Amino acid sequence: MVKRYWDEMNFPQPTDRELKENAKATAKKAAKKGKELHPVVITGRQITKSWWGNAWCSNLERYADFDNRLPRGKRYVKTGAVIDLEITKGKILARVQGTRKTPYKVEIRISPLSEQQIQTITDKCGKKVDNLSKLVSGDFPEELKEVFIGHGGLFPSPKEISFNCSCPDWALMCKHVAAVLYGVGARLDEDPLLFFTLRGIDTNRFVDVVIANRTEMMLANVNKPSKRILSDTSLSDIFGVI
Numbered sequence: 001m002v003k004r005y006w007d008e009m010n011f012p013q014p015t016d017r018e019l020k021e022n023a024k025a026t027a028k029k030a031a032k033k034g035k036e037l038h039p040v041v042i043t044g045r046q047i048t049k050s051w052w053g054n055a056w057c058s059n060l061e062r063y064a065d066f067d068n069r070l071p072r073g074k075r076y077v078k079t080g081a082v083i084d085l086e087i088t089k090g091k092i093l094a095r096v097q098g099t100r101k102t103p104y105k106v107e108i109r110i111s112p113l114s115e116q117q118i119q120t121i122t123d124k125c126g127k128k129v130d131n132l133s134k135l136v137s138g139d140f141p142e143e144l145k146e147v148f149i150g151h152g153g154l155f156p157s158p159k160e161i162s163f164n165c166s167c168p169d170w171a172l173m174c175k176h177v178a179a180v181l182y183g184v185g186a187r188l189d190e191d192p193l194l195f196f197t198l199r200g201i202d203t204n205r206f207v208d209v210v211i212a213n214r215t216e217m218m219l220a221n222v223n224k225p226s227k228r229i230l231s232d233t234s235l236s237d238i239f240g241v242i
């Protein structure tokens, strides 16, 4: 990564107060127009708390072409500069407040996983029924770490991600893009299933696998002496995950 001393001189950084004021003005304007914004709100000192959220934030370093954009992005997201953020399949759309009044438009594209990659991830997650049940309920067991950060996992490799921002910065990952990526971390922290949305994996597929596995287990028990297991188990126990 490169550091240019004149970079700091050419672009004075807006203060937290300026960012907050601009964000407030934009929110007011949007409200007047009846437009709904989805801002990223960081309440604690840390942007993320979960292991997967933290792993996402450390993973961002792989995408940065200038190392000073990351701490700036971190400050921006904490200040509330990411005034709108939406995560859909393969795409993150956001608006980030900066020095000027009009927020910058950020678009991040992430390639969807191939069918084969999806199958591998589903298999890895589905090795234990417990894993999948937890996953479906949004509590990702740490033993699934490899599914996220491993090769061909849910975290995109630098080749699988591209950035676009309307600001004049020449860096591929400008501070606005960095702020959005940290904002994505905060969203994923709350709802890890968004990882699957982002990579184009239908989470219903996991629910199906959990149900199939459970039913299989129940049926396997039918032939054992304790036949009561099926009759005593209500359907909601079998399909407890949905």
Ligand SMILES: [Zn+2]
Pocket (backbone or CB within 6 Å): 104, 165, 166, 167, 168, 169, 174, 175, 176, 177
């Ligand atoms: Zn930018």
